[in-house]
Amino acid sequence: MSLRKDSSSDRSGRPFERVLIANRGEIALRIIRACRELGIEAIAVHSDADAQAVHARAADRSMRIGPASPGESYLRVEAIIAAAQESRAQAVHPGYGFLSEQPALADACTAAGIVFVGPSRDTLAQLGDKLAARSRATAAGVPVVPGTLEALPVGGAAYEARVKGEADRIGYPVLVKAAAGGGGRGMRRVDDAGQLIEAVEAAAREAAAAFGDGAVYLERYVERARHVEVQLLGDAQGTIVALGERDCSTQRRHQKLVEEAPAPGLSNEQRRTLHQLAIEVARTVGLRNAATAEFLLTPEGDFWFLEVNARLQVEHGVTELVSDVDLVHEQLWLACGRPLSERTLAAAARAATPPRHAIEVRLSAENPARDFAPDPGVISVWRTPSGPGVRVDAGVEEGSVVSPSYDPLLAKLMVVGDDRPTALARLARAMDEFEIGGLQTTLPFHRWLVGRPDFASAEGLSTDYVGRHWRPAELVPRAALRAAELAARAAADGRGAAPPGIPSSGASSGSSSNSAWWRAGIAEATERRP
Amino acid sequence: MNDTERLRVTIAELPLVIQPATTEVAAFAPAGRGELVRELARSADDRAAGRRRLEVVVGGWRFEVTVESALRAELRDRAARSAAAHHSGAHITLRAQIPGRVVRLWVVEGEQVEANQRLLAIEAMKMENEIHAPHSGTITKLYVEPGALVERNDELLTIG
Numbered sequence: 001m002s003l004r005k006d007s008s009s010d011r012s013g014r015p016f017e018r019v020l021i022a023n024r025g026e027i028a029l030r031i032i033r034a035c036r037e038l039g040i041e042a043i044a045v046h047s048d049a050d051a052q053a054v055h056a057r058a059a060d061r062s063m064r065i066g067p068a069s070p071g072e073s074y075l076r077v078e079a080i081i082a083a084a085q086e087s088r089a090q091a092v093h094p095g096y097g098f099l100s101e102q103p104a105l106a107d108a109c110t111a112a113g114i115v116f117v118g119p120s121r122d123t124l125a126q127l128g129d130k131l132a133a134r135s136r137a138t139a140a141g142v143p144v145v146p147g148t149l150e151a152l153p154v155g156g157a158a159y160e161a162r163v164k165g166e167a168d169r170i171g172y173p174v175l176v177k178a179a180a181g182g183g184g185r186g187m188r189r190v191d192d193a194g195q196l197i198e199a200v201e202a203a204a205r206e207a208a209a210a211f212g213d214g215a216v217y218l219e220r221y222v223e224r225a226r227h228v229e230v231q232l233l234g235d236a237q238g239t240i241v242a243l244g245e246r247d248c249s250t251q252r253r254h255q256k257l258v259e260e261a262p263a264p265g266l267s268n269e270q271r272r273t274l275h276q277l278a279i280e281v282a283r284t285v286g287l288r289n290a291a292t293a294e295f296l297l298t299p300e301g302d303f304w305f306l307e308v309n310a311r312l313q314v315e316h317g318v319t320e321l322v323s324d325v326d327l328v329h330e331q332l333w334l335a336c337g338r339p340l341s342e343r344t345l346a347a348a349a350r351a352a353t354p355p356r357h358a359i360e361v362r363l364s365a366e367n368p369a370r371d372f373a374p375d376p377g378v379i380s381v382w383r384t385p386s387g388p389g390v391r392v393d394a395g396v397e398e399g400s401v402v403s404p405s406y407d408p409l410l411a412k413l414m415v416v417g418d419d420r421p422t423a424l425a426r427l428a429r430a431m432d433e434f435e436i437g438g439l440q441t442t443l444p445f446h447r448w449l450v451g452r453p454d455f456a457s458a459e460g461l462s463t464d465y466v467g468r469h470w471r472p473a474e475l476v477p478r479a480a481l482r483a484a485e486l487a488a489r490a491a492a493d494g495r496g497a498a499p500p501g502i503p504s505s506g507a508s509s510g511s512s513s514n515s516a517w518w519r520a521g522i523a524e525a526t527e528r529r530p
Numbered sequence: 531m532n533d534t535e536r537l538r539v540t541i542a543e544l545p546l547v548i549q550p551a552t553t554e555v556a557a558f559a560p561a562g563r564g565e566l567v568r569e570l571a572r573s574a575d576d577r578a579a580g581r582r583r584l585e586v587v588v589g590g591w592r593f594e595v596t597v598e599s600a601l602r603a604e605l606r607d608r609a610a611r612s613a614a615a616h617h618s619g620a621h622i623t624l625r626a627q628i629p630g631r632v633v634r635l636w637v638v639e640g641e642q643v644e645a646n647q648r649l650l651a652i653e654a655m656k657m658e659n660e661i662h663a664p665h666s667g668t669i670t671k672l673y674v675e676p677g678a679l680v681e682r683n684d685e686l687l688t689i690g
Binding site for chain 2: 185202205206209210253369373374375376380381404405406407408431432433434435436437438439440441442443444445446447475476477479480481482483484485486487488489490491492
């Protein structure tokens with residue numbers, strides 16, 4: 001085994017012989033694909049629930065790491081390291097989520113003589129604490145969203161009064177956020193003092209469950225803000241570049257639903273400013289490999305720093321489609337010590353003048369009519385769109401079991417076109433081709449969104465758009481009526497005629513005596529008589 | 531076969547029932563772009579009652595639909611109503627719609643609750659989901675306690 005340690009930006013040969021991918025689902029498959037393209041042997045890991053999963057079968061080899069529960073499998077550092085050692089992998093790619101931003105995994109890799117594909121453990125530690133990141137950005141002269149710079153003393157003596165005092169100072173509405181957070185988890189909006197303490201405690205509990213750290217802080221909730229983020233790459237030689245920005249304003253429960261690159265409506269000058277702010281933050285932590293700096297864009301046109309995600313993002317693909325740089329290839333080369341490629345530097349040089357437009361929609365096993373409640377199940381039909389300018393990164397196929405143990409993201413549908421209108425038309429076309437059966441997905445939400453004039457004009461890009469405009473109760477009955485027609489037709493076709501032996505009747509009343517419920521939430525009521 | 535034979539088409543979880551005559555059905559447009567119709571497995575009961583179950587997706591919205599003879603369905607409804615007439619005091623039992631863990635329980639047995647009041651929270655797919663009372667009443671039975679793991683369709687509580 002020989003690792004290439006030369007410092008040329010040449011991309012011949014391969015960065016590693018064997019890489020272990022410490023993740024599952026669509027992102028594991030995406031990294032496996034990059035490995036295969038680079039001639040790297042890809043080693044997957046799987047829990048018992050994922051033994052037959054797409055990613056486990058796509059890899060050259062897959063190692064069992066434990067039971068379905070993430071805490072006993074994908075989140076176990078020692079299981080990942082043991083699998084890497086047993087398979088003699090030279091590097092570990094963590095994907096996103098799970099252990100991707102945990103210094104513990106980076107440390108364990110180093111101790112085992114394995115390369116961690118990502119920023120250094122110190123960078124992870126500095127950025128993983130969102131409060132510390134806010135302080136660093138402030139010190140570097142990068143404006144941050146107004147809020148607290150220290151963790152709230154949850155449960156401490158007289159803490160309620162102190163927390164309320166902080167919230168009053170910041171001004172309502174405020175967001176309660178987890179210091180160790182990410183992906184919108186452990187985050188809550190609070191509109192008045194009456195809800196504050198409940199929200200802080202719930203957020204702390206959720207954060208403790210999700211991240212093992214219950215520290216939370218407050219940030220001003222900016223109405224009508226946009227979420228804009230910058231893709232960063234850094235090499236071991238100290239060069240840091242921005243590969244362009246993404247707009248990820250369309251969110252629910254602070255989780256992204258739609259992402260696009262570039263961010264619509266920015267001037268090239270604004271883009272340059274934003275990219276430079278992101279690079280400043282990255283410099284303060286000596287960023288290597290890939291990361292994303294997130295900002296709020298206020299209605300007044302200010303960029304306020306939110307946090308840095310020190311890993312590959314779910315939505316990295318739209319940047320790839322616009323910049324023509326394969327970010328996972330680049331991550332692997334950077335991890336083996338190579339400087340940024342000529343191709344990447346050239347893409348960074350034109351990042352403020354993007355030549356194309358790409359849009360991604362996240363297809364998750366969630367019911368958008370029930371406040372996006374998870375809807376796990378078995379995928380009975382899975383037919384993906386194709387054709388010019390369409391990319392589907394999926395982690396499932398027909399027959400896949402979508403387990404409640406994991407994130408409900410099934411696939412990312414991406415489209416690219418010469419400009420935003422072209423990309424939008426392509427997206428609408430591709431969504432018409434997407435056929436999914438067996439569980440409810442977010443597809444109808446995306447179809448609705450793409451048909452909205454204020455989304456097409458980009459005026460509707462704001463983080464509170466979904467809450468203000470998404471009214472599924474107005475859409476579902478129309479679709480249901482059509483579904484009833486289709487079912488009647490199919491049933492009539494299937495049987496040729498009504499079942500025999502039933503005497504004919506006149507017109508029935510047709511009135512609904514159905515006692516079923518239709519409401520947000522994950523509980524269903526059934527009538528029972530004792 | 532009589533042309534005025536009617537079908538009862540019921541959509542699970544939606545108060546939607548249509549009863550077209552078989553002659554009207556032929557006029558419904560066939561499945562087009564973004565539409566999907568699939569036959570689902572039938573239980574022995576379904577077969578005995580001549581019921582068909584279908585999965586229908588329209589514009590991404592997924593429905594489970596039952597199709598049967600309207601006349602048969604009415605006879606069954608009538609029988610069920612007369613059986614129920616002997617009892618009184620309807621109770622509503624809330625069931626988990628996804629597997630998860632009960633992380634919060636805000637009520638106790640015997641407690642009076644108002645419509646929309648928070649009852650409990652279930653954590654699933656790393657998210658905490660609150661469940662609210664569908665109407666006011668008394669919690670007559672709790673089937674779970676904090677920390678309990680629940681499967682889809684498990685009983686959570688009954689409101690009388």
